[in-house]
Amino acid sequence: MTTSSPKITHLDFLQKVRSKELSQVLTYFPSAENNGTRRAVLEIGAGTGQQAKTIKDLGYDVTAIDIPSSHYYNDRIFDVIDYDGRAIPVATGSIDVVFSSTVLEHVREIDDLLQETIRIMAKDAIAVHVLPTSAWRLWGIVGHYLWLIRRMLAYTFSKVKRRGERVFSNASPRKPTSLREWLGTFFPLRHGERGVTVTEAYYYSRYWWKRKFSEHGLRIIKIEGNHIFYSSANALGVNLNIKIRTWLSYLFGSACNIYVLKRDPEI
Structure with missing residues (x-):
């Protein structure tokens, strides 16, 4: 008697994508310890907390925050702190790494949030933000x-x-x-908080985010695609493996860009 493979859910698929993405993101993190002290990481919009848990397991001191209305509230596997989406509940200058994954496009008051990240970052801290690309938005319409x-x-x-x-x-x-x-x-609806469905391609462009980060004293260190292809409608389903999606990204573009940033030293 043969048994069928367990059905892959959207959440399972998302966790596979985020796991692959996080392995790339972590190459930009400083070492977990500095002079015997664990570096402090803040994840904004932590969702289930899967990535926060992975980062903590690597030896970092992790604080994860999200709004109470998160779609993943009931699927949390980490101690995610509820916050109001505005004031980040950590001390000024206490964070070594600020991290978010496909979150900032959903923040209406993006200027206020970026100013908050500047407040909490130590002088030598970095920020790593994963954000959808213009290609993701356009392929999402087709999908x-x-x-x-x-x-x-x-x-x-x-x-x-x-x-x-x-x-x-x-x-x-x-x-x-x-x-x-x-x-x-x-009709495909707008995904984030700016523009309409078609114009979101502009708001997801490198040009727009580079300008926005610069306005708040965040200097670009590196921008790199995540080398995974998928669309908002997930038209290819959840069973297509990461290796094939990596190959497709070279044809159709990465679904997300990874922005590595540092505070302007004059701030």
């Missing part, structure tokens, strides 16, 4: 309609009856129940 075709086919096949039972009944999508859900079905 949305591929997802819509799959959704419509699933709904159609769910109506087919064979031997008195529905075929693909488990794949039958739920009907939208609000105007926003109907709009989100037929």
